[in-house]
Every structure is written in C-alpha cells, then in structure tokens.
Amino acid sequence: MSKPLSDHDRRKQISVRGLAGVENISQLKLDFNRHLHFTLVKDRNVATRRDYYFALANTVREHLIGRWIRTQQHYYEKDPKRVYYISLEFYMGRALQNTMVNLALENACDEAMYQLGLDMEELEDMEEDAGLGNGGLGRLAACFLDSMASLGLAAYGYGIRYEFGIFNQKIINGWQVEEADDWLRYGNPWEKARPEYMRPVNFYGRTEHHPDGVKWVDTQVVLALPYDTPIPGYRNNVVNTMRLWSAKAPCDFNLKDFNVGGYIQAVLDRNLAENISRVLYPNDNFFEGKELRLKQEYFVVSATLQDIIRRFKVSKFGSREIARTDFSKLPDKVAIQLNDTHPAMAIPELMRVLVDEEKLEWEKAWDICVRTCAYTNHTVLPEALERWPVDLFAYLLPRHLEIIYEINRRHLERVAAKYPGDHDRLCRMSLIEEGGQKKINMAHLCIVGSHAVNGVAQIHSDILKATVFKDFYEMEPHKFQNKTNGITPRRWLVMCNPGLAEVIAERIGEDFIRDLDQLKGLCKYVNDEAFIRDVAKVKQENKMKFAVHLEEHYKVKINPNSMFDLQVKRIHEYKRQLLNCLFNSFNALSPTFPFMQAAPGYHTAKMIIRLITAIGEVVNNDPVVGDRLKVIFLENYRVTLAERVIPASDLSEQISTAGTEASGTGNMKFMLNGALTIGTMDGANVEMAEEAGMDNIFIFGMRVEDVDALDKKGYHAEEYYNRLPELKQAIDQIAGGFFSPKQPDLFKEIVNMLMHHDRFKVFADYEDYIKCQEKVNALYKNPKEWTKKVIYNIAGCGKFSSDRTIAQYAREIWGMEPTLEKLPAPDDKQ
Numbered sequence: 001m002s003k004p005l006s007d008h009d010r011r012k013q014i015s016v017r018g019l020a021g022v023e024n025i026s027q028l029k030l031d032f033n034r035h036l037h038f039t040l041v042k043d044r045n046v047a048t049r050r051d052y053y054f055a056l057a058n059t060v061r062e063h064l065i066g067r068w069i070r071t072q073q074h075y076y077e078k079d080p081k082r083v084y085y086i087s088l089e090f091y092m093g094r095a096l097q098n099t100m101v102n103l104a105l106e107n108a109c110d111e112a113m114y115q116l117g118l119d120m121e122e123l124e125d126m127e128e129d130a131g132l133g134n135g136g137l138g139r140l141a142a143c144f145l146d147s148m149a150s151l152g153l154a155a156y157g158y159g160i161r162y163e164f165g166i167f168n169q170k171i172i173n174g175w176q177v178e179e180a181d182d183w184l185r186y187g188n189p190w191e192k193a194r195p196e197y198m199r200p201v202n203f204y205g206r207t208e209h210h211p212d213g214v215k216w217v218d219t220q221v222v223l224a225l226p227y228d229t230p231i232p233g234y235r236n237n238v239v240n241t242m243r244l245w246s247a248k249a250p251c252d253f254n255l256k257d258f259n260v261g262g263y264i265q266a267v268l269d270r271n272l273a274e275n276i277s278r279v280l281y282p283n284d285n286f287f288e289g290k291e292l293r294l295k296q297e298y299f300v301v302s303a304t305l306q307d308i309i310r311r312f313k314v315s316k317f318g319s320r321e322i323a324r325t326d327f328s329k330l331p332d333k334v335a336i337q338l339n340d341t342h343p344a345m346a347i348p349e350l351m352r353v354l355v356d357e358e359k360l361e362w363e364k365a366w367d368i369c370v371r372t373c374a375y376t377n378h379t380v381l382p383e384a385l386e387r388w389p390v391d392l393f394a395y396l397l398p399r400h401l402e403i404i405y406e407i408n409r410r411h412l413e414r415v416a417a418k419y420p421g422d423h424d425r426l427c428r429m430s431l432i433e434e435g436g437q438k439k440i441n442m443a444h445l446c447i448v449g450s451h452a453v454n455g456v457a458q459i460h461s462d463i464l465k466a467t468v469f470k471d472f473y474e475m476e477p478h479k480f481q482n483k484t485n486g487i488t489p490r491r492w493l494v495m496c497n498p499g500l501a502e503v504i505a506e507r508i509g510e511d512f513i514r515d516l517d518q519l520k521g522l523c524k525y526v527n528d529e530a531f532i533r534d535v536a537k538v539k540q541e542n543k544m545k546f547a548v549h550l551e552e553h554y555k556v557k558i559n560p561n562s563m564f565d566l567q568v569k570r571i572h573e574y575k576r577q578l579l580n581c582l583f584n585s586f587n588a589l590s591p592t593f594p595f596m597q598a599a600p601g602y603h604t605a606k607m608i609i610r611l612i613t614a615i616g617e618v619v620n621n622d623p624v625v626g627d628r629l630k631v632i633f634l635e636n637y638r639v640t641l642a643e644r645v646i647p648a649s650d651l652s653e654q655i656s657t658a659g660t661e662a663s664g665t666g667n668m669k670f671m672l673n674g675a676l677t678i679g680t681m682d683g684a685n686v687e688m689a690e691e692a693g694m695d696n697i698f699i700f701g702m703r704v705e706d707v708d709a710l711d712k713k714g715y716h717a718e719e720y721y722n723r724l725p726e727l728k729q730a731i732d733q734i735a736g737g738f739f740s741p742k743q744p745d746l747f748k749e750i751v752n753m754l755m756h757h758d759r760f761k762v763f764a765d766y767e768d769y770i771k772c773q774e775k776v777n778a779l780y781k782n783p784k785e786w787t788k789k790v791i792y793n794i795a796g797c798g799k800f801s802s803d804r805t806i807a808q809y810a811r812e813i814w815g816m817e818p819t820l821e822k823l824p825a826p827d828d829k830q
Contacts (some may be wrong), residue, residue, distance in 0.1 A: 028105075028112040031059040050186060052118055053096075053126035057189040060099050060109065064230045066826030068239035074823060075154045081332065082154040083814050084308055086346060087141040087339035088300065089280070090159050090242060091133025091166075093491070093639025095190045095229075097124055098146075101495045102232040128183040129638045131165035132244075134284040135570045136665050137378050139639065140456075140802075141339055143665070146488040147806040149233035149240040150514060151818035158304040160296060161191075161227050161244035164279040171635040174613035176606050178282075191227040191244075197310075198248070199224045201302040203295065207399050214356050216399040222273045223248040224303035234490050234514055237823040245303045247276035284570045286602060287386050291396065294388060298397060301345040305353060308334055327358060331371035335814035338375045338450070341386045341442035347373055347449035348403040356399070362406070374813045375446035375453050376483070378662050380460070380468050381574065386442040387433060393440060404440060408432055411448050418475060429471045447472045447479070452813045454481045457663035457684040459704065483809055484687055485663040486802035489516050492669045496643035499538040500674060504794070507531060514820065517798035526791045535794075536787045539650070539674055546648035554634065556620070559627045563780050566645065566670070567653035568637065571605035574660040574760050578608060578750070579769055580653055582730045582762070584631050585615050585739065607750055609633065614739040614746070642666075647673045651776060654679030655769065657760040659704040661685075668800040674790045676779075678772055680765070684800070691796035696789040700772035701765035710764060717755045720763035727766050731755075 036042055036055040047055075075082070100106040113120045133139060141157065148155035167178040205219035224245040231240040249270035275292065276299050312333060313323040336346055347369060354365035379385070393401040408431040419425050431448065433439045447453050447469060455461030461482035465473040473480050494501045494513055504512065507525055512518040525531040543560045550556050569575040616631040634641065652670030654661075654677055661683035671677060671688055678698040679685040689697045702710065721728050735751040737744025754762055779786050798804070810816040 024108040025112045025115065028059060028108055029116060031062060032056060032112065032116065035059055049122060050126050053123045054187075054189055056109065056113065056123055057096055057127070060096060060103070060105060061189060061230075063103050063105060064099065064232060064239055067232070067237050067823070068230045068241075070237070070823060070826050071239045072241070079333075080154045081335060081814070081816050082156065082311070083148070083335040083337060083810070083816060084156050084158055084304065085141065085144060085148070085337045085339065086158045086300065086304055086343040087138070088159060088297065088342040089133035089138030089339075090130075090141045090145070090157060090244070091135070091138030091639060092130040092142045092229075092242075093643070094124070094127045094129055096127050097495055098491055099232055101490055102146075102150075102234050104235055128186070128188075129165075129640050130188075131181055131183060131638055132159065132162050132280060134166055134280070134282060136663075137284075137340060140485055140665055143486065143488040143491070143802040144806055145231045145240065145242055146234075146490060147486070147802040149231045149238050150236060150488075150490070151803060151806055151810070152233065152236060152238050152821060152823075153240075153806070153810060153816055153818060155240050157231070157240075157242035158300065158307075159242070159244050160277050160280075160300050161246040162277060162280040163246075166280055166638070167282055169636045171609070171613060171633060174610050174617070176609050180279075191229050194226045194228055194243075197226050197307065199226075199245075199303045199306045200250070201299050203298070203396055205398065207402060213359065214399065214402070216352075216356070220273075221250050221253075222276060222299065223250055224299060226303070226307070235822075236820070237825050243304075243307070245277065245300055247274045247278075247299060249273035283602075284572070286383055289388060289392070291392060294392060294396060297342055298345045298349070298400075301343050301349050304343075305346060305349050308336070309353060327354060327360060327368055328364070330368050332815075334372055335816070336373045337809070337813070338373060338446060340376060340378045341446055344375075344386070344442040344446045344449075345397075345400065347445055348400040348407070351403050351407070352399055355403075366407075366410075369449060370451050373446075373450045375450040377443065377446075377453065377455055377460075377464060377469075380463055380662065381660065387439040388442065390432065390438040390440060404431060404445065407445070407448060415475065425471055429475075443469075444472075451479065452481055453479050454483045454813070455662065456483060456485045457687060458482050458484060459659075459681075459686050460662040460683065463659060463704070481812060483805055483813075484684060484799070485665050485668070486800050486805035487665050487668045487672070488802050489513055489672065491643070492646070493672055497538070497542065497647040497673050499541060500535070500647065500794075503531075503534045503538055506534075514803065516801035516803065519795050519798050522791055522795040526788050526795075531791070532784060532787045535674060535791060536783060539648075539787075539790075542647040543650075546644055549644055550632070554632065556630065556632055557627070558630050558632075562628070562630075563650045563776075564648055565651040565653065566649045566675075567655070568642065568645070568666045568670075571608050573604060573608075573753075573758075574656055576655050576657060576760055576762055576765075577612065578754065579655050579762050579765065581608075581611055581615060581734075582727065582766060583769065583773060584619065584629075585730045585733060604750075604753070607747070611734070611739070611747055611750060618739050642669070646670055646675070649673065649675040650780070651675060652677045652679075654682070654685050655701075655765075656680060656682050657765075658682045658702050658707050660760065668797070671793050671800065672797045674794055676776070676786070676789055676793060678769075678776055687799065688793075688796070691799050692793045693796070696792040696796075698772050698776055700768040702761070707761065710761065715758075715761050715764060717758055717763045720766060721755065724763075724767055726770065727763060 032055050035058040036047060036051065039058050040051050040054055042051050100109055110120050113123065145157045163184060165181045165183050168181050170177045170179060200221045201224050202216060202219035202221055205216055208215045208217055225248045226243045226245055229242045231242055253270050253273055276295050281288065281293050312330060338344060338346060350369045351365055354360045354368060355362060390401065412426055412430060415426055415429050429444065431441055431444045433441055455464045465480055490513065504522065508518055508521040543564055547558050547560045550558060567577060567580050569577065571577060612631065612633045616633060619625055619629055619631045646669050649670055652667060652675045654664060654667045658680045659682065664683040667677060667679065667684055667688060676698065677685065677688060680701040681699060681703050689699055721731060731751060733739065734747050740746035807818045810818050
C-alpha cells in the first residue's frame with residue numbers, strides 16, 4: 001500500500017466493500033494466525049489452502065459471535081413477536097463472502113490476506129456450497145433469511161441438516177450422472193451444534209383414548225439434534241439464527257432384547273433412524289410419495305414446534321412467572337410460515353400438542369393454530385401437489401390421521417352449512433380425496449389451518465383464486481393474498497457484481513443496498529454517455545472473466561463479444577428448454593449460448609439434457625458456424641456458479657408456458673445484473689415488464705387467456721409442424737438423427753412427446769419466439785440502445801428486493817413491523 005491512492009481508488013475503499021482501517025488489518029492478521037495455530041493446529045510450513053480458508057472463516061466468524069449473542073439477548077429483553085420460517089430447503093450457497101459483505105469486512109480481509117501472501121479468491125473457492133435445496137424454493141428461503149435479519153425481525157429459519165445436499169451433476173458422454181454431495185466432509189465452520197436442545201420425535205405406535213384425553217403410545221423415538229448457523233443482517237449488527245435438525249438414534253434404540261449378536265445388529269440399525277436427515281430429495285415440482293420423505297416432513301415440524309413452545313414458555317413477557325402457560329397469547333408472540341406444503345404437518349402437530357399435551361379444548365386450540373400459521377403456495381402444477389396415502393399416515397403417524405379426520409369433519413360441516421346440498425363442492429373441498437387409494441390433500445390442509453394463503457407473483461395468486469383454490473377463495477376470500485417474490489441485493493448485486501454496484505453507488509450513493517427502490521434514481525442517467533459507457537464496460541469485464549472461467553473449467557472457448565444468452569432453470573417440460581433447443585438447432589446466428597441447468601431424476605429431463613448436449617456437439621464443431629454460435633450445457637449449476645454467470649449474461653430466457661411458472665427469481669437476478677429478458681407473460685415477468693416498461697423487455701407468445709382458449713379448442717402440434725417450414729426442418733433433423741448419427745432413434749420419444757402429448761404447447765409459441773429473437777439480435781447490434789434498455793431494467797428492479805417482500809409478509813401476515821434501526825455494536829472486548 002505504498003503508492004498514494006487515486007481519488008477513484010479511495011472512493012472504492014470507502015464504498016460498498018467497507019473501510020479497511022490499519023488497526024483492523026493488523027488485528028485480522030493476528031486473529032488469522034491464532035486460528036491457524038490454535039484451532040487448526042498447523043503452522044505455515046504444513047498448512048494447506050483449505051487450512052487457510054478455515055482460519056479465515058473462523059476469524060470472520062468471531063466478528064459474528066458477539067453480535068449473535070447480543071441479538072438473542074436483545075430479543076429476550078424486548079420479547080418481540082417471533083417469526084418461524086419452516087422450509088424443507090435452504091439453498092444457502094457459500095457464507096464467507098456474504099458475511100464479509102454484511103459486516104463491512106471485505107476490504108480489510110482482502111488486504112490482510114494480501115499482506116500474508118494469500119489470494120482471497122483462492123481461499124473463497126475452498127468453501128463448499130451449502131446446497132440444501134433444489135432450486136427456486138430453497139434459494140428464496142435463503143434470501144428471506146437475509147432480508148429478515150436486515151430488517152431487524154426476530155426471525156428463525158428451521159429446516160433439516162441434510163448430510164448430502166443436491167447431487168453433484170456430471171455430464172458424461174452427454175448424459176447426466178449424479179454423484180453424492182458430501183458437503184460436510186471437511187466440517188462446516190459456520191455451524192454450532194446445540195446438543196442441550198436435543199428433542200425427541202415420535203413415529204409409528206398406536207393411540208389410546210382415555211377419559212382425560214388421547215395418548216400416542218408404543219412409538220419409536222428418533223432424536224433431533226440442532227445445529228445453529230448465524231444469519232447476519234446488512235450492517236445493522238443483527239444476527240439471526242437458522243436452526244437445522246439432524247437425526248440421531250437414542251442410546252436404547254433397538255436394544256430392548258439384545259443378546260451378544262443382537263447387540264451388534266442393534267448398533268448397526270441405528271443408521272435406519274439417522275437416515276432421516278441423510279439426503280435431500282432431488283425432486284422439484286414433482287411429488288414422490290415416499291415414506292422417508294414424510295418422515296423428514298414430520299421430523300422437522302415436530303422438533304421445531306417443541307422448540308417454539310419451549311421458547312414461548314420461557315420468554316419474559318414482562319411477567320415474573322417462571323413459565324408462560326396461557327396459550328391464548330401464542331398468536332401474539334409466534335408466527336409460523338409454511339414454505340409450500342412440505343411443513344404442512346405443523347398444523348395437526350400443533351393441534352396434537354395443544355389438545356393432547358396442553359389439554360386445551362378443540363375450539364380454542366384450533367383458533368390459536370389458525371391465527372399462528374400461514375401458508376405460501378409455490379406451484380399450480382397438479383403433479384407437484386402433495387397427496388399422502390391415508391394408509392401411510394395410519395401406520396407412521398396414527399394420531400395425526402385422527403386429528404386430520406377431525407379437522408376435516410368440522411371443516412366440511414362449515415362448508416355444508418354455507419352451501420347446503422352442494423355435494424360436489426364438499427367432495428372438491430375435502431382434505432381427504434376418495435376414489436381408489438384414499439389420500440390427504442396437503443394444500444387443502446394448509447388452507448383450512450392457516451389465516452393467510454399467498455401466491456408468489458400477482459398472476460400466480462390470481463390463478464390460485466380463479467382455478468386451483470377457487471372453492472376455498474369463494475368461502476374465505478379474506479385469507480388469500482399475493483406476495484411477489486424477491487431476491488437479496490446483498491448477494492445478488494453487491495457480492496456477485498461489485499463492479500456494477502460501484503458504478504451505481506457513484507451515481508446515487510450506497511443506500512440503495514438496503515432500499516432497492518432508490519435504483520429508480522438511475523432513470524435520469526439513461527442518456528448520460530459516461531454512465532452508459534460505465535455500465536457497458538462492467539458487463540464486458542464480467543463476460544471476459546466468465547469466458548476465462550469457461551475455458552479453464554469446461555475447456556470451451558467462446559468469443560466475449562458475442563451475446564451471452566442464458567436459460568437457467570431446473571429441467572422441466574413446463575420451463576420449455578425444448579423451445580430454446582428448437583431455436584438453437586435451426587438458427588446459426590451471432591450469439592453464444594451458454595446453456596445452464598440442473599435436473600431432477602426423471603426420464604424426460606435427462607433426455608432433454610442429452611438433446612442439448614447433442615446439439616452442442618454438432619453446432620460447436622461446425623466449421624461454417626465457427627465461433628459465431630456455441631451451445632454449452634454447464635454442468636453442476638449451483639449458487640456459486642450462478643454468482644459467476646449471471647453478472648456476465650446479456651439475455652435471460654424466461655420462456656415457460658403462460659400460467660405455469662409461479663414466479664421465478666432467476667429472472668430478477670438477471671434483470672438486476674444488467675441482462676435483458678426474453679419471456680412470456682408468466683410469473684414475475686409480468687411485473688418486471690410493468691416496472692421496466694414494456695419497451696424494455698422482449699415479450700412474446702400466448703397469454704394465460706390464449707392458453708385457456710387453445711385448451712378449449714384443442715392443441716394440435718402437427719398444424720404448426722405443417723405450417724412452419726423452419727420448425728418442420730428442426731423437428732425432422734432431431735427425429736432423423738442429425739444430432740445423434742450413431743443412434744438415429746435417440747430422440748424419437750422427445751419428438752413423439754412434442755408432436756402428440758405436449759401439455760406445454762411448445763410449437764404454439766415457436767413462431768413468435770423466433771420473431772422476438774430477431775428483434776433481440778437487431779438491438780444487440782446497437783450497443784448504446786441495448787445498454788439504455790439495460791439501465792431502465794436495473795432502475796426498475798426496486799420492487800424485486802426480498803426486503804420489500806419480507807416487509808409485506810411482516811406487516812400483512814405476521815403482524816410485525818420491520819425496522820432499519822441498528823443494534824449497538826458489541827464492544828471490542830467481547
């Protein structure tokens with residue numbers, strides 16, 4: 001640091017990355033060496049890069065601890081209402097850089113590592129992604145935790161500490177192969193085990209009805225061991241907690257009647273109990289009714305509710321009682337948000353605790369339950385809705401089945417009283433689906449047992465009220481709300497795209513990071529030559545950086561001056577990767593297409609991946625096409641890869657059939673990072689078009705009402721096939737083995753699906769999609785006009801901050817008030 005800093009560099013130092021004071025740096029170096037020595041028991045002669053990462057992580061974590069303890073003390077003193085966000089998925093990604101950003105330590109740590117001769121980026125790369133989610137739903141939960149802490153809400157995330165997260169995806173000979181994600185192999189420096197709060201969870205057994213109530217007996221017990229992870233707010237000294245449960249067998253597990261041989265087997269069988277938290281189910285938008293999955297759902301809910309009630313009882317409430325016993329106050333002090341139907345068991349479990357254990361009468365318990373719980377719906381696809389067989393419940397959770405039957409009996413009495421004689425409506429609204437195998441409809445259970453039900457984009461909430469939950473909306477319209485999803489600008493701008501954050505901060509200051517609406521202030525710079533140049537320059541730098549990454553990790557060379565056109569999605573027919581494939585297989589245009597997805601384990605999805613890789617093999621080796629077009633499937637997409645690729649993207653593909661994508665959040669990340677969107681009027685795209693202006697987004701294809709009309713009329717793929725020569729040629733090439741010469745029939749079933757049973761009407765939008773892509777290409781040839789549209793998009797992103805989403809949940813569902821006040825910093829001695 002010998003040469004004097006330029007004005008620009010000085011501004012950079014005091015801006016988004018936090019101030020690097022000299023005392024700060026020397027203290028960080030001391031702490032780093034202390035951890036290397038005393039925590040890792042290494043010196044610089046034998047330490048590995050991973051050791052250095054752990055030493056740095058422990059150093060940064062120290063800055064969290066005082067704040068974490070202070071925050072929890074503050075909640076105990078003030079006794080605010082607390083919100084419990086229960087989710088089977090938290091797709092957190094890496095924690096180190098995010099923590100440094102939120103604590104304003106990034107510059108100081110950078111400089112300290114530099115002075116120690118270490119490369120910060122190399123150390124950050126040693127961290128495993130916490131991949132405890134499949135995609136949008138799990139990443140939304142992670143963004144929400146960041147916003148709840150940044151808004152000073154007393155919030156807790158509750159989930160499962162899966163030993164194996166979302167699988168690692170390898171592409172071998174063009175096919176997807178899954179590998180286990182052993183993310184805990186080297187340990188996790190961010191978590192703290194809390195064995196003192198271990199809780200028993202019961203399964204199986206039977207119920208006994210006594211005059212003084214019902215007892216659930218002869219159960220098998222599994223212990224839930226909590227691990228706490230700190231969740232720092234953005235520079236407000238608030239650190240909340242994510243508590244994830246791990247399954248442990250009790251000491252007496254299966255040891256009832258052992259002899260010497262039986263003892264060994266009994267100890268080995270402990271694995272059966274501990275399998276509950278072994279692995280994340282990799283299904284997204286698809287319900288698979290497995291017993292282990294239902295066990296996971298009940299496991300997280302039972303342990304969490306015990307924790308919630310323990311905390312409720314020991315909180316101060318300004319009273320001198322040792323414990324609180326008046327449960328009528330529970331909804332004033334506790335809000336439970338169910339992230340989709342996966343934690344739906346919270347409703348019957350809360351009823352079981354209140355009625356069987358706390359001895360409340362049913363009506364009072366039910367009132368408390370409904371006022372406490374709220375439900376977020378994430379999908380309208382029928383195959384994604386959870387419907388559990390009654391037989392499985394009777395065997396695994398017999399008491400809960402009785403409670404659900406009683407909830408249903410009372411619910412149907414209310415329906416019958418309001419709509420006398422309407423037998424069909426009773427059948428439609430029942431929690432139990434008759435016919436063949438009896439099943440419990442978990443979405444219906446959630447609606448009946450919650451005081452608020454929300455969709456995750458305006459169009460999605462409207463569709464829920466008009467179709468899927470129409471009967472429930474007619475009966476209780478006051479329950480239904482919309483809460484459009486959002487993303488945290490800390491991770492998805494400041495952290496992943498510091499260059500763009502800088503350029504914005506130079507124009508409008510830094511407050512936009514905690515109040516994203518301030519981005520509207522960029523509109524006045526839309527014709528400012530210097531700003532246009534700065535935005536374009538940052539994009540170009542990001543593209544060059546990503547091109548280097550691609551060459552290093554994927555051995556693919558791309559031209560950084562070509563358009564980077566990305567589709568980042570789980571593979572699913574409704575997301576219509578096939579529409580993109582048809583376009584790519586026929587059009588050798590100027591852009592580059594890094595193609596990015598991760599996929600669930602279902603057959604069609606794997607065939608779609610194989611088609612994408614096959615198209616890539618042909619296009620990328622075509623001497624006529626050269627470097628004008630590349631089709632790349634980037635394997636093992638995850639949060640960390642998203643943070644690299646999204647800032648480098650020019651065009652974002654959001655091309656689901658109108659009415660199928662609930663919201664999407666990837667669309668918002670691309671928009672915030674300066675990509676333009678080509679998309680249908682679906683999910684949050686509708687609101688993005690409103691915010692950025694219809695002229696600044698490429699909208700094509702059928703609207704929801706057009707899709708409905710086509711359904712009524714009947715969709716016939718061959719009409720489009722016969723009418724559109726380009727489409728016919730693309731399909732004939734795929735069917736004829738042009739992309740799979742060694743196996744000409746390889747993609748026959750995909751073609752057959754597209755021609756004869758395509759629920760998502762790919763061909764109906766093909767022509768309009770191609771025309772829209774031509775508009776994209778024309779605009780891309782005029783970089784200045786393109787960048788002006790980019791600026792309008794960034795300026796329109798304010799609505800899509802998860803801070804706005806969470807403030808709405810807090811005020812309109814949880815009855816809590818967010819605050820931007822800072823807590824006092826812990827003093828340095830702590």
